[in-house]
Structure formats: C-alpha cells, structure tokens
Amino acid sequence: MPQQVRGVIAPGKGEPVRVETIVVPDPGPGEAVVAVQACGVCHTDLHYREGGINDDFPFLLGHEAAGIVESVGAGVTEVAPGDFVILNWRAVCGQCRACLRGRPWYCFNTHNARQKMTLAETGQELSPALGIGAFAEKTLVAAGQCTKVDPAASPAVAGLLGCGVMAGLGAALNTGNVSRGDTVAVIGCGGVGGAAIMGSRLAGASKIIAVDVDERKLATAERLGATHTVLSGAGRGDVVEAIQSLTGGFGADVVVDAVGRPETYRQAFYARDLAGTVVLVGVPTPEMRLELPLLDVFGRGGALKSSWYGDCLPSRDFPMLIDLYLQGRLDLDAFVTETIALDRVEQAFARMHDGDVLRSVVVF
Template sequence: MSITVKGVIARSKGAPVELVDIVIPDPAAGEVIVDIETCGVCHTDVHYRDGGINDEFPFLLGHEAAGRVSVIGAGVTHVAVGDFVVLNWRAVCGDCRACKRAEPWYCFDTFNAGQKMTLTDGTELTPALGIGAFAEKTLVHEKQCTKVDPAADPAVVGLLGCGIMAGIGAALNTGNVTRGNSVAVIGCGGVGNAAIVGARLAGASVIIAIDRDQKKLATAVTLGATHTIDSGGLDEDGVVSAVQNLTDGFGADVVIDAVGRPETWRQAFYARDLAGTVVLVGVPTPEMMLEIPLLDVFGRGGALKSSWYGDCLPERDFPMLTDLYLQGRLPLDEFVSERIGIGHIEEAFAKMARGDVLRSVVVL
C-alpha cells in the first residue's frame, strides 16, 4: 500500500515552500523507501524553488540526506531494511561508455526511482536531484543509497550527499591536489570551505581563502586556510595580484571557483600558475556567458575542469570520508550551523542568502 507523509514542496516559481501531504507508492523492483533522519538545506534547493533548474513544478525539495532503509522492492540486493545510508544523486549504471572505461564517476546514464511520488490529488512531484528528502520518507533507487558507519551523526554525514562532497571532491578528485601544492578557493560558503578541507587533507602547503564576507573567511581559517583575501574592495586584477603575492609571484597550482560566475572564473583562470589547474564547482545559471582571449587559454596551458559532484564515486568516497570524520581527522561537524524543524526551511533559505550559516540541517 502507498504511504502518506509530510514533505516540503515548491509549487510554483519563486513561491514560498509549503509543507504538505505527499504520497509514496510501494517500491517497485530495484526501489526502496528511506526514512529520512536529516537533510541539509542547500543552494540547489533554492535554485529549484526559483525555477533555475527547470520548470517541472511542483518539486519535492531536499537532497543532502541520511536515513534508514525501511521498505525494499523486489530484487533489491544493494541494501537491506535497517541499513543506515547517505543518499546520492548519481546512481551509476555500470554500462555506459564512462563506466566501461573504468570512470564511473562520470557515468552518463545515472538513474533514479522509476515511480513518481505525488500530492494527494495525484499530481506528480519532481524530486530534487532525484531524491526529494525534505520529507519524512522518500522513494529512491537502491543504488542511490550508500551505506556508511551507523555510529556517525546523520546531520553531519548526510551533507556528503551534495555540497560537502562537491567541495572536498573538487580538491581531491578533480583538482588532484597533492602534498606541497598551493591552492586558492574563491567563495567560502559550504562548498568552498569543503574544498579547503579537502586541500588540507591532501597536504597542500598554501591554502588561500577568498571571499568578501569576514565571517566566512574566519571559518575558512578554522578549517585549514593558511591565508585569506578579502575580495570585497578588490577588482578582478586585485584578486589575481593578491593570490600571486602569496605564491612567490607565480599564482596557485590549483584554483577552485566555488561561486560559478564569469568574473570569478576569470579570476581563477588568471590567478593560477602557468600550467596550473582551474576547477569550476560553483554552478552557473543558464544566461551566464564567458569571454576570454583564446590566445590566453593556449598560452597559459594547464587544465580547465568542471567538477560534477566532486567527481565522486559514492560507494568509494562516502564510507571513506565518514571513517575519517569518526577518527577525528575530518571536521565535518563544523559545517552544521544549526539544526531545524521541517517547518523552518524558508527561514533557512534566508539565512543562507545572508551568509549566516554554512548549513542548516533539517532534523526529522
């Protein structure tokens, strides 16, 4: 039988979110129901609410989630009832050209649950990133569930489901930061500060945090930044010069743009050393355009990369990072700014917009 639970939806573009009844069908083959324990409030949820992703309203919001599997469909072998899991939005297929060349983190055919959750009147919901976890329960594909150590705080490790993994992975997986590298991170919200944590974990010797918010820069220092640049009063050239001044005049080996705007990407491009690496992990909006001399692209060499979900492989990365957290080697708890109820998500969006929090986490 179907289950009716409470969930938070965005009904139309820009409208305040609503806490409503949603209907979850019995899981079909390969699908599971997860009882959500916690879910982080992410910028991507705001993008969905504001129509910045697509127009497939109404959306069931939420995706940075941890919980326990409560019901499984036929043929499910990946998880069992009672497993503590972090949800992911890249259930790899195993058969596409990326998977077959042993690069499953680039899987070009990821998938989600086949059935739709609905409103009580039958209106189909579009779950954010195929998850929809601002809800007491949600329906996902079994491979969207990654088992991690149940000793971990769900409010903390649930954040691996999106922003924290995106930032750490931008440094470790996409940027290939190694011991002794210099790294600059533009934008020190949740993703940018996670990139700083990843750079420190990799052994970078110089880690430069760049932001216009002093609170975010202070947090970046506690998480591993060795230097900070207040970009509030600087133009593009000023930011580039400041990075060069901190790297013997050369620029950083790896520059991570965690904002995702044309101006910050240009800063990243010119603030790197010759043959250095630029990593774009901040998500631009569809109307943004970039103009840069092609000769500069050729003449500076190196690598210009986009980081999808931190180029992570959840089955590999989530358990490893959870173990490092439990060992006290990864300060993931620093990202949980507050724990809130499911009825306070609009307030959490406002706090995030003001830069008051790294992450608000809904506890169910």
C-alpha cells in the first residue's frame, strides 16, 4: 500500500525549501521503491528551486542518492528487493537510435517512473528532480534508474556518483579521453571540476592545471591531484597565457570547462594545444551566447565536445568506479565535506553558494 514519508519540497520559485509529508505509491510495472540512505546536495537542486530548470513546481528535490531497493513492480529484472543501488537519471531505453547504434550513453529516450508522488496534505503531484526526488526517506523511480553496486561502499560516497562526481570523472575519462602523459587544464574546481581533476589523475595525465577564482578551491584541487594551480579573476593575469606557460607554450591537450560561461569557454578554447580537445561540462543558462572567429575554430583543429552526465553508462561505470574506490584507487571520500540531516538542506544551499563545501550529504 502507499507509504507516507518525509521529503524536501521546493514550493515555488526562489522560496525556501521545507520538509513535508509525501505519499510514495506502490511500484507499478517497471518501477521500484528505494529506501534512500544518503543524498548529496547538488547545484542542480538549487537550480530547480530557483526556477532555472522549469516551472513545474512543487519539486521534490534531491538526486545524488544511494539506497536499498525495497520493492519492485511487475516485469522488473534489473534489481531486486535488498539490492544496494545508486540512483541515476539516465535510464536507457535500449530502443532509440543511439542505443541501437551501440551508444547507449547518448540515449535520447531516457525514462522515469510513470506514477507521481504527491503531497500528503493536498494530494498535489510532485515533480521529482531529474526524475528521482531523493531528499526523501523513500522514493519511486524507474527500475532502470537503479544501478546495483557493491554494498561495502558508504552510501554517502556512492550516491555522489549519481550526478556531479560522475559528470566530472566522465568529462575527463569518457568525453575528453584523457590518457597517459596528457596535459590537462580544468577551469572551475567545485565538485564537478574536482572530479575531472581526479579522473585525469586516474588516467595518468602528466600535468593537471587547476583554474579557479577561489584560493580555497585551488587548495582542494591540489589534494585531488592537480599538479599546478592558476588563480583567475579580475587583475590576476591572463588564464590562457598561464596555461600555455605551464605547457611549454603550446596549451593543454584537454581543457575541461566546468563552469559553463562564455568567458570560461573562450579561455578553454584558446588554452588548448593545436588539435586539442575542449570539454564543456559546466551547464550554461539559456540566455548565454558565444562568439568565436570561425577561422580559429577551423584553424586550431581538434574537438569541441559537450559532456552529458560525463557520457556515462551507469550499468558500466558505477560498479567499476565503486570497485576502484574500495581498492583505494579513487578517493571519493574527499568529496564529502559534511553530512547533514534532512531539515538542513536550505542551509546546505547557502554553504554551497558561498563555496564552503564540495558536497553536503543528507544521511538518513
């Protein structure tokens, strides 16, 4: 029968979030109910609260989550009750043109649960963030959004692979194809940029240059694997020149823009070596525009790529990365700045906005 649990709701644009009682229905065909154990506080949740994604309020926030499958609906074979899973927002369909061409990480028809969770008091339907809604004791998702991993991993760490950390790791490993001996620059060293640095180190990059306006984030970047840092911002010198000077005057083989602004993208474009790669993983806002000389785009060669969710395939990447973590080869613990209770999400947004944390993680 349907269950009532506590969850964090964004009631309207710019309004503070609040904890409400929500109704989680029994799973229907192809669905699963997951008892959430931990969920990271991501910038995307703040974008939802501010109306930056869409205006389908009220939202049930939270999406970087791990937990235990409690029940499944008819036809579910991917997972079973009792499985420890990471939730993802790319449940691949297996039938679209990307999937049929053997590129499921680009799936153009990802799906979510068909049923809606609702507010207990009014019956109003909730819009789950990225189809997940995991700032809740339990949530309803499509079974394909559940990826089974080794239960030896801490839920607070495992859940971060559900979004930001995977986006950064994948930007380096999957989209940028960083390999041994490459030089890499990462512009923007929050959670996503920090993960790109860690991924570049894992891949064997010879030089990893971290760029940010905040000295605290550069210090963290060094702990995550950066070999050099560049403090950017007004009056602090030219970022492109700084990166070129650290790479023999040539520029980096791969430059990751983890900010997603026209000015940082231009820096990334000109800070790469000839035939180098630019990876855009920071998410721009709709009004942003970019202007580049077309001759420079042609003349510099290489590749200009966007990284969607780190071009990850959850069924392939999540178990592998968890195994690397358990082997001590991938320090995912470094991303967990603090663990908090469910009623501290609004305060976590403020700390994130001020640059005080890599990740606050709600632990149930």
